[in-house]
Amino acid sequence: MKTLYDLSDLRESRFGQPHPRHGLNLLWWFAHDCVQIDFNQSMIACCNPENGAFGFHQFYNAGGLLPYSNLPYYEVGNLNTTDSLPEYVTEKYTGCSDESNTDRIIVSFDSRWNRFDSIYVTRHSDLARFDQNHTYCISIQLLKEVKGLNHAEFLRKTMNAQSPYQMNFHQNSNIYSQFTASSQSLQGQRSHQSTLGDCEWCAILLFVLFIFACLFVFLMKK
Template sequence: MIVGNMMRTLNNLSDLRESRFGQPPPRHGLNLLWWFAHDCVQIDSNSRMIVQCNPTNGAFGFHRFYNKDKLLPKINLPYYEVGNLHNAGSLPDYVTENYTTHSDNSNTDRIIVSFDSRRRRFENVYVTQHSDRTHFDQNRTYCISTDLLKDIKELSRKDFLSGRTNRSEQLSIRMPQSVQHSQTNTCQSWKCRCLILKFAVCFL
């Protein structure tokens, strides 16, 4: 995955929350990203991002992004932008419902993709936000990993917006250090193993 030298890649849901992309409302970036993950891209067995909506035909408000300010790496594939609620196309209501039409944060978030039309797949996916009416914020531009897209696909929109993480992240975040340490010890008896399992489940 081609990423600029200083650009951070968001690899999981915790990274996404920490970045503050799409937060707080009325920003629409999280709803936009959930829509994109569920309706616009499919991850195949080789972690390739197969296109489910063609960005070249203008559907959902997709349009060319020419990278004039060198926000993103220079590559031989075209970039396309989506998320401008002035031209929302057929984006679902849950993405557009908080748009005020005023100069506020309700239309600040965008997704930008690099698109390989021959292979019909996205090579890279980025999220960003406006720093003013015409420019994007270099320091708030992130590459989205395929692992993060997979995590988003596993969640309902309600759970995604409420800040729930996937099962593996819940284990790493919530499990006390004492339990993690106990699991590294060799335990020969079934009784001991069951106690550890029951204790860990309590914190899921």
């Protein structure tokens, strides 16, 4: 089984992609709300999978998807069985048999020390089974990277360029650049017009002063 060590590995795995899959949002939520990393590099659980919080339920690993472990496995991410995940995780869920509910996180949990021993991401190959070829172990290094990013930064750095989110991001960036350029051009025109207006007033003032000077000289000669 491949281990994902950084954001580049996560992006190349295409976990949670393309739209409307929810795996990337699920992983960001898990990293920020469900786990802390202590000074011993242990993954301390901030939620208890045993009590069913956020839709956690036991995963029995009957098909040998994951390595054998003396610790129980728990999975989370089934949008059919929970209403307590954040809206940004569930918002694309259609309720249909499509890819909007295909992604899962599976953890091995040590209740004695309240910590996760290992964390995996996977996807369904059909309604009943998970895809062995798209199941990955999440390293502590990657978990730290995810925790260090806000939601928008995380999606920007992990979405492939052809994904709808990334396309919208680039489109919005181009629109913003065009708007900024147009604004700067308009400001330049206004500044130029303002400069011309100042020059015209100066010319009028000088002309008036010249007329007064001529009249003064004419009157002095008389």
